[in-house]
Amino acid sequence: xxxxxxxxxxxxxxxxxxxLNRKWNLQRLGGYIxxxxxxxxxxxxxxxxxxxxxxxxxxxPQTDNFAAVLLDTAQNGILTVGMMILLVGGVFDxxxxxxxxxxxxxxxxxxKDIGVPPIVALLGGILTGSLCGAINGFIITRWxxxxxxxxxxxxxxxxxxxxxxxxxxxxxxxxxxxxxxQTKFLGxxxxxxxxxxxxxxxxxxMSHTRFFRQFYYIGSNERAAGLSGIKVDRVNFIGFALMGxxxxxxxxxxxxxxxxxxxxxxxxxxLRAITAAILGGASLHGGIGTIHGAFLGVLFMSLIxxxxxxxxxxxxxxxxxxxxxxxxxxxxxxxxxxxQ
Amino acid sequence: xxxxxxxxxxxxxxxxxxxxxxxGIYKSFPGVQALDDVSFEVLPGxxxxxxxxxxxxxxxxxxxxxxxYQPNEGKMELDGSFYIPGDEKAAQKSGIxxxxxxxxxxxxxxxxxxxxxxxxPVNKLGFVDFEKMKKHTQELLQDLEVNIQPSTLVADLxxxxxxxxxxxxxxxxxxxxxxxxxxxSSLTISEARLLFKIIRRLAELSVSIIYVxxxxxxxxxIADRVTVLRDGKVSGVREVENTIPDEIIHLEVGRELLFAHxxxxxxxxxxxxxxxxxxxxxxxxxxxxTVRAGEIVCLAGLVGAGRTELCETIxxxxxxVSGRILVDGSEITPRHPIDAMRAGIxxxxxxxxxxxxxxxxxxxxxxGVANMEKVTHMGLLADxxxxxxxxxxxxxxxxxxxxxxREVMYLSGGNQQKVLLARWLARQPRILIVDEPTRGVxxxxxxxxxxxxxxxxxxxxxxxxVSSDLPEVLALAHRIVVMSEGRTVGELNPDQADxxxxxxxxxxxxxxxxxx
Numbered sequence: 001x002x003x004x005x006x007x008x009x010x011x012x013x014x015x016x017x018x019x020l021n022r023k024w025n026l027q028r029l030g031g032y033i034x035x036x037x038x039x040x041x042x043x044x045x046x047x048x049x050x051x052x053x054x055x056x057x058x059x060x061p062q063t064d065n066f067a068a069v070l071l072d073t074a075q076n077g078i079l080t081v082g083m084m085i086l087l088v089g090g091v092f093d094x095x096x097x098x099x100x101x102x103x104x105x106x107x108x109x110x111x112k113d114i115g116v117p118p119i120v121a122l123l124g125g126i127l128t129g130s131l132c133g134a135i136n137g138f139i140i141t142r143w144x145x146x147x148x149x150x151x152x153x154x155x156x157x158x159x160x161x162x163x164x165x166x167x168x169x170x171x172x173x174x175x176x177x178x179x180x181x182q183t184k185f186l187g188x189x190x191x192x193x194x195x196x197x198x199x200x201x202x203x204x205x206m207s208h209t210r211f212f213r214q215f216y217y218i219g220s221n222e223r224a225a226g227l228s229g230i231k232v233d234r235v236n237f238i239g240f241a242l243m244g245x246x247x248x249x250x251x252x253x254x255x256x257x258x259x260x261x262x263x264x265x266x267x268x269x270x271l272r273a274i275t276a277a278i279l280g281g282a283s284l285h286g287g288i289g290t291i292h293g294a295f296l297g298v299l300f301m302s303l304i305x306x307x308x309x310x311x312x313x314x315x316x317x318x319x320x321x322x323x324x325x326x327x328x329x330x331x332x333x334x335x336x337x338x339x340q
Numbered sequence: 341x342x343x344x345x346x347x348x349x350x351x352x353x354x355x356x357x358x359x360x361x362x363x364g365i366y367k368s369f370p371g372v373q374a375l376d377d378v379s380f381e382v383l384p385g386x387x388x389x390x391x392x393x394x395x396x397x398x399x400x401x402x403x404x405x406x407x408x409y410q411p412n413e414g415k416m417e418l419d420g421s422f423y424i425p426g427d428e429k430a431a432q433k434s435g436i437x438x439x440x441x442x443x444x445x446x447x448x449x450x451x452x453x454x455x456x457x458x459x460x461p462v463n464k465l466g467f468v469d470f471e472k473m474k475k476h477t478q479e480l481l482q483d484l485e486v487n488i489q490p491s492t493l494v495a496d497l498x499x500x501x502x503x504x505x506x507x508x509x510x511x512x513x514x515x516x517x518x519x520x521x522x523x524x525s526s527l528t529i530s531e532a533r534l535l536f537k538i539i540r541r542l543a544e545l546s547v548s549i550i551y552v553x554x555x556x557x558x559x560x561x562i563a564d565r566v567t568v569l570r571d572g573k574v575s576g577v578r579e580v581e582n583t584i585p586d587e588i589i590h591l592e593v594g595r596e597l598l599f600a601h602x603x604x605x606x607x608x609x610x611x612x613x614x615x616x617x618x619x620x621x622x623x624x625x626x627x628x629x630t631v632r633a634g635e636i637v638c639l640a641g642l643v644g645a646g647r648t649e650l651c652e653t654i655x656x657x658x659x660x661v662s663g664r665i666l667v668d669g670s671e672i673t674p675r676h677p678i679d680a681m682r683a684g685i686x687x688x689x690x691x692x693x694x695x696x697x698x699x700x701x702x703x704x705x706x707x708g709v710a711n712m713e714k715v716t717h718m719g720l721l722a723d724x725x726x727x728x729x730x731x732x733x734x735x736x737x738x739x740x741x742x743x744x745x746r747e748v749m750y751l752s753g754g755n756q757q758k759v760l761l762a763r764w765l766a767r768q769p770r771i772l773i774v775d776e777p778t779r780g781v782x783x784x785x786x787x788x789x790x791x792x793x794x795x796x797x798x799x800x801x802x803x804x805x806v807s808s809d810l811p812e813v814l815a816l817a818h819r820i821v822v823m824s825e826g827r828t829v830g831e832l833n834p835d836q837a838d839x840x841x842x843x844x845x846x847x848x849x850x851x852x853x854x855x856x
Contacts, residue, residue, distance in 0.1 A: 208720050208721060209719050209720055209721065210712050210716040210719060210720070210721045211719065213712070213721055214712075216701070216705075217698055217701070217705075217709050220698040220699070220700055220701050221694075221695075221697065221698045221699070223694060223695045224689075224694075224695055224696055224697060224698055224709075225698075225709070226657075226676075226677060227655075227657070227677050227687065227689055227695055227696070228677070228709040228710040228763070229676075229677050229678040229681045229709075229710055230678075230709070231676060231678065287698070287700055287701070288700070
């Protein structure tokens with residue numbers, strides 16, 4: 001019955017505003033969860049922490065445990081920032097896990113087999129990610145193949161290429177490469193600090209720079225964005241290239257932290273990043289979402305993970321829980337959307 | 341006006357029972373009284389037109405008759421017995437079919453599958469009997485003298501052919517009353533002729549037709565009687581033979597000549613702001629236009645004449661094959677709307693919701709989007725400046741909104757259109773293209789929008805306005821350029837032109853001779 005709303009509106013005439021005002025008040029409650037995601041997440045995180053402190057006083061409220069939780073947010077946080085930007089623009093990337101593994105392997109081969117200076121290997125790994133993301137962006141914006149299919153194909157291709165390069169991985173990376181992922185500062189490992197910088201810069205960019213604000217317009221109405229002078233293809237291309245860069249950063253940091261570049265790294269990171277972003281207020285319809293929301297989504301997921309580990313729940317449950325959290329988050333998103 | 345040649349049923353009015361009678365219908369939506377004590381009746385075999393401005397209640401009334409909406413009060417009778425359709429299915433069972441403007445076909449399926457959607461004939465094994473379905477469809481289409489193959493995919497049909505398939509679908513289910521909602525809006529002249537022929541045949545078979553339209557010429561060509569709605573009330577019922585278009589317009593508008601034409605001419609010395617020379621960009625075939633600063637040039641023509649495509653080419657959405665676009669005498673080659681914008685051009689697109697607005701974003705953001713260059717300093721957006729800009733232009737255009745933060749989807753059509761105009765006015769364009777400036781807005785906003793466009797022209801902006809609403813063209817234009825089949829075919833002076841002369845110029849010759 002797609003006919004109903006349009007004809008209703010035709011009849012609405014000048015009274016439409018009055019009518020919708022009332023409607024909005026009625027649905028305020030229903031849409032509240034979808035609207036104020038930040039408050040909801042802070043509330044959930046507080047409740048969860050309180051519950052854990054009460055139930056596991058020896059295991060949960062310990063400095064070491066907090067450091068572990070924050071370290072756990074590092075990789076997902078870096079990836080979710082990129083995913084959030086894409087989701088605001090109305091697209092997403094399923095190839096991030098494969099880009100992550102591939103970049104780590106490239107950095108590993110560079111530093112161990114070829115013997116370039118560690119900093120060059122680090123940059124090489126990150127740029128590998130940028131290149132993969134740029135390829136995604138090129139295929140999507142030039143060949144007009146949709147993002148889901150393109151990045152799904154890229155996920156398979158890159159995973160295979162990674163294994164082709166290094167059948168099982170690059171082990172025992174040289175000492176010089178380790179500080180990037182293993183240095184401690186204020187009791188926290190470097191990946192956390194890298195993530196913190198990425199989050200802060202991205203938060204500033206998404207809320208204040210003209211370039212990144214364009215993602216909101218594109219996600220809200222791509223056609224109207226183009227007709228208002230926004231170069232939609234260019235912005236989308238840069239979005240994917242940025243996602244690739246962040247995946248490369250995450251992959252290189254992981255290799256450095258583990259002193260090992262693992263071929264099977266990053267499996268499932270796409271699911272986790274999309275879940276965290278949707279939890280944090282992104283919508284599959286595009287146009288909404290914030291970086292601070294994304295970070296809270298990531299933190300919430302790390303707490304859940306931590307809870308499962310402390311409660312000695314078998315590992316496979318974690319995957320089940322993440323999947324269910326994603327479904328619930330998308331359900332809330334749809335609910336809010338329908339109310340509009 | 342073309343005279344109706346099917347008045348036979350008129351003679352019998354009064355002696356016959358009524359097919360459908362609607363009595364004292366009230367229907368309100370939150371905050372709006374859409375229908376206010378509406379009564380009217382349709383006789384068997386009668387072609388009954390229902391006309392009225394946007395928002396007069398035509399669609400709501402048709403939706404109630406077709407069972408889509410339930411009335412708050414009132415009753416209906418069909419062939420003398422109570423008729424209370426609970427939903428569309430129930431209405432269909434009672435023999436009432438409605439064909440909507442937008443159509444309700446499944447594009448990836450064949451014509452036959454569409455006509456028998458949901459009730460495909462099956463063979464003994466329970467599988468769909470495609471042969472039977474095709475045969476029935478063939479018969480149905482032949483009956484209507486429509487030359488479409490049953491196995492053709494709907495996606496491959498023209499909008500007009502789809503409309504005919506939609507009608508065939510409605511007729512395939514024992515219809516007593518057929519409701520057509522703006523059926524000719526997407527038809528070519530020859531398709532419209534065919535449709536009229538079909539309608540007359542159906543009337544002879546004593547099927548009643550309710551014909552909803554805003555085109556008076558069609559009312560006088562096809563209808564027996566006409567009911568006029570205004571602000572949810574019936575303002576008059578007339579026999580077409582005994583009325584004239586002016587009377588119907590009065591009943592619709594309730595005011596004398598609401599939008600008088602402004603006689604002020606643009607001095608010929610005014611510089612040419614926009615010049616299009618032999619522009620070719622399929623389906624646009626060689627078009628030339630000039631618009632002077634301070635002039636409103638209206639681009640008239642039938643749907644599908646290439647007017648929108650021409651505007652899109654000027655604005656850099658389509659690339660021309662040949663020809664030139666000149667702004668203030670220098671050639672531009674816009675590859676993207678931003679290029680046209682930098683040359684001083686703005687464009688308000690035809691489809692406000694799909695191509696214009698960011699519905700879930702605020703009024704301020706909707707105005708800011710095309711003005712980001714202006715309010716960006718070292719890459720950073722100044723939100724306060726966006727708000728200031730938005731405030732300035734929403735005040736000037738008198739946009740009714742509770743705040744600048746209000747999501748634009750909650751505004752009325754007229755205010756949404758003003759927000760779009762504000763977006764472009766904030767750029768202070770030299771040239772503004774407006775495609776269908778008042779589609780789907782109420783009469784009050786229409787007057788506001790005309791005033792805004794005239795004011796803009798006075799301030800020296802060159803306006804190129806596309807409109808399918810001929811009274812609007814006549815009211816607004818300093819000069820009328822007519823397009824037909826992708827070409828600009830001539831110019832008219834609005835002081836001397838009328839609806840008939842525009843349509844004559846806009847109608848492709850080939851179809852006139854073919855059609856009649």
